Amino acid sequence: MPLRHVAEGVREVGAIDWDRRLFDELIPLPQGTSYNAYLLEGSERTALIDTVDPRKEGELLGHLDRAGVKQLDYIVSNHAEQDHSGAIPAVLAHYPMARVVTNSRCAELLALHLGIDRGRMLVVKDQERLPLGDLTLRFLEMPWVHWPETMVTYLEERRILFSCDLFGSHLATSRQYASEEDLVMDAAKRYYAEIMMPFRSHIVNHLERLKELEIGTIAPSHGPLWGRPPQILEAYRDWTSERMEDEVVIPYVSMHGTTALMVQRLADALMREGVQVKPFNLTVTDTGELAEALVGAATIVLGTPTVLTGPHPLAFQAAYLVSVLKPKARYASLIGSYGWGGKTAKVIQELVAAGGRELIAPVLVRGLPNAKALEALDGLAAAIAERHRRDPRIRRGSA
């Protein structure tokens, strides 16, 4: 990657990971990702904002050499997760006088996970400033924009916010700034769903706090930069708000086609009611696509057959995902077919309705759905549509 100019005294020196297809051994990365690191050269001191995943540390060191950095004074660590901090030991070895600048919680995690010597750390507090000569860094603690130790760094003279994971996107691209709105916003929304959605309430507060800053550029540590910050700030305000879409997400799995038939009936009935539907066959679903669909949907209906005595494992996994990602949906239900009994509803409905979501009466039928069961599915669609109509938080006609 060429060294890329961001502003006077600020260059990108991180790495694009075009080939990575899985993050945390969990999250699919269909478009790769990047680990953005930023070199700040003030008139008196030089700082690096975040590093890269260890698999790219050689590339980072090469970039710093190519940039002519003979002495590095500070490595700012906004977040201890290894995709940003994993190359810190290599950078410290390369620049024996450099110190890691971070908050106390992050210092603890860097020592714990990477064995970084506390003697080489400079611990800063919320709102503390660090001068580099003609450039000044300000640190703002923003816990839970992925881990509890996260912070962001603001470069006052250039009005750049280095936000690390916050406002990022898993997108490997030669494009430096987010100008292709559809491509980058879609990646940013998916990223929000996978990484940030569980921390929605924290992010609401952080967005308020960011209003204190005059931000000209947002420079995250994944994906393109935001040259027009309102583009992503407004999207985050919407995603984290109580506003929902008039939409039902239906993750489902079907062993012999019966549960699929029920999903089809429900989807058709919802469409007749004017409600948007997004069914996801879990045998072929990309987890990130499902997570992204959950960002705004008002209702989640899980479809599962009964296997042995409980839900199909893929449906259980999806229900668990819903319970940990904590999407804002306020309504949930369950549909499916069983052969001779079981505890499907008992095992799974608590997960789907976690977080105070209203559970609308499930439709679980034995064998093929008869006329009465099909009517029950139509009734479920009507019950969902009625709740959507009555709920002022739901944005109707725009999904």
Ligand code: FEO
């Ligand atoms: Fe990109 Fe939470 O690390």
